[in-house]
Amino acid sequence: MSARAAVDDRPRGTALLRDAGVLRRHGVGGPRYSSYPSADSFSTAFSDGDFTAALERSNAGGQDLSLYVHVPFCRHSCHHCACTRVSAESTRRAEPYLSRLDREMVLVSRHLDRSREITQLHWGGGTPTFLILDQMSDLIDRLDARFGLSGSRHRDYSIKVDPRDADVFTLRHLQALGFNRLSLSVLDLDPRVQRAINRHQPRVLTEQLIDEAHRLGFRSLGLELVYGLPGQTRESLAETLEQVIAMVPARLSLFPYEHRPERYAAQRRIRTEELPPPGERLTMLDTALAMLAEAGYVHIGMELFARREDPLTTAQARGQLSRSLNGYSALAPVDHLGLGVGALSRLGGIAARNPVSLADYEARLDAGRLPVERGLRLTEDDRLRARAIERLMCDMRLDLAVLGQQFDLDAGVHLEDALARLAPAERDGLVRRHGQRLEVTPAGRLLVHRLAAAFDARAT
Numbered sequence: 257m258s259a260r261a262a263v264d265d266r267p268r269g270t271a272l273l274r275d276a277g278v279l280r281r282h283g284v285g286g287p288r289y290s291s292y293p294s295a296d297s298f299s300t301a302f303s304d305g306d307f308t309a310a311l312e313r314s315n316a317g318g319q320d321l322s323l324y325v326h327v328p329f330c331r332h333s334c335h336h337c338a339c340t341r342v343s344a345e346s347t348r349r350a351e352p353y354l355s356r357l358d359r360e361m362v363l364v365s366r367h368l369d370r371s372r373e374i375t376q377l378h379w380g381g382g383t384p385t386f387l388i389l390d391q392m393s394d395l396i397d398r399l400d401a402r403f404g405l406s407g408s409r410h411r412d413y414s415i416k417v418d419p420r421d422a423d424v425f426t427l428r429h430l431q432a433l434g435f436n437r438l439s440l441s442v443l444d445l446d447p448r449v450q451r452a453i454n455r456h457q458p459r460v461l462t463e464q465l466i467d468e469a470h471r472l473g474f475r476s477l478g479l480e481l482v483y484g485l486p487g488q489t490r491e492s493l494a495e496t497l498e499q500v501i502a503m504v505p506a507r508l509s510l511f512p513y514e515h516r517p518e519r520y521a522a523q524r525r526i527r528t529e530e531l532p533p534p535g536e537r538l539t540m541l542d543t544a545l546a547m548l549a550e551a552g553y554v555h556i557g558m559e560l561f562a563r564r565e566d567p568l569t570t571a572q573a574r575g576q577l578s579r580s581l582n583g584y585s586a587l588a589p590v591d592h593l594g595l596g597v598g599a600l601s602r603l604g605g606i607a608a609r610n611p612v613s614l615a616d617y618e619a620r621l622d623a624g625r626l627p628v629e630r631g632l633r634l635t636e637d638d639r640l641r642a643r644a645i646e647r648l649m650c651d652m653r654l655d656l657a658v659l660g661q662q663f664d665l666d667a668g669v670h671l672e673d674a675l676a677r678l679a680p681a682e683r684d685g686l687v688r689r690h691g692q693r694l695e696v697t698p699a700g701r702l703l704v705h706r707l708a709a710a711f712d713a714r715a716t
């Protein structure tokens with residue numbers, strides 16, 4: 257389907273969302289609930305001792321581990337950025353950070369059972385591919401020395417790749433280091449949009465990397481796009497989607513751009529008059545949904561789409577999809593340990609976060625302390641609500657009777673507050689209730705995190 261045809265004759269995607277009032281009433285922002293409680297509700301009344309006790313407690317369960325490593329550096333400064341990142345010109349800037357990361361690994365790994373398998377690893381940022389190849393090798397060696405990385409072919413080791421900082425040698429190197437899944441930031445291929453967000457990324461860069469990734473046999477390739485960017489129109493987004501679909505990625509993420517210049521300084525450079533109006537954003541979304549469906553992508557939930565044969569799609573169909581701090585996964589849920597500035601952890605009955613300020617992160621480690629800054633001990637109510645949120649977001653349905661059996665209570669009564677908060681979404685056709693069962697509608701899939709928010713008892 258040509259981009260022009262997609263705009264003019266597109267099959268109507270999610271008709272309900274063309275009623276702009278639904279999006280206005282429920283919004284697209286707010287926590288993504290990759291884990292509940294969200295970091296906004298963490299407290300500073302959480303000590304290093306609370307964290308080390310949780311690490312040791314988590315050994316008793318013997319669960320596999322998922323590691324997240326945050327590499328905050330960026331050579332570029334995109335105007336739409338909302339990430340925890342540090343601008344840097346020289347890769348030498350990363351050296352002291354890598355030393356601090358190693359110190360953190362040493363302090364943490366003392367409390368962890370080395371026999372636990374690291375089945376999942378993700379490097380995010382910032383830009384992990386800011387690191388030069390030797391630095392990447394060094395970081396993998398340190399992770400392996402402290403935790404023992406997995407050689408299993410079932411491992412899920414992924415990295416966020418900025419095509420401007422990577423070439424075929426980078427991909428080969430990443431594969432040699434054990435990564436088997438790549439996530440490429442594309443955002444938009446239209447040069448006018450790229451100019452408006454200060455991100456010059458010629459299409460050929462992305463195409464070459466994707467060709468090479470396919471040739472090397474990377475198990476899974478995901479591309480990240482954003483809609484609602486300055487200068488974007490329904491036609492330009494359709495052109496980008498058409499080109500991206502032709503690259504046949506296994507997964508595609510289409511994030512909504514949230515303009516919050518009061519919170520993210522980089523966004524103050526965006527000219528608000530260039531932002532597409534709400535009605536245009538809605539049409540973009542509708543166009544994208546129709547094009548992706550026609551190209552054979554299944555809407556997993558929120559921003560994520562995957563091909564029919566992708567493990568995420570089959571796991572969702574079997575009711576085996578899980579959601580963790582690394583996002584949706586076809587693997588069973590495991591304990592999650594975050595390393596680096598701003599990283600989140602969840603294991604041993606707690607959730608915790610490292611400082612988002614690089615200076616604070618470094619100062620704690622230099623003082624010989626774990627860099628955990630905030631956290632909370634999970635209550636039974638947190639666990640119940642976390643399960644409800646995870647099942648709703650993964651299965652797009654929730655059976656309160658099953659949930660009640662798992663927690664030995666009447667979930668319909670215990671979650672009465674949440675069910676009452678869902679009533680407006682039910683009226684707007686985002687979710688349906690049949691007795692003890694809740695079912696998210698196709699329109700609700702896009703806003704499933706807003707439905708999950710109804711279960712959030714800690715939201716302020």
Ligand code: SF4
Binds near residue numbers: 341
């Ligand atoms: S959007 Fe990504 S590459 Fe751009 S400045 Fe932010 S973290 Fe760096």
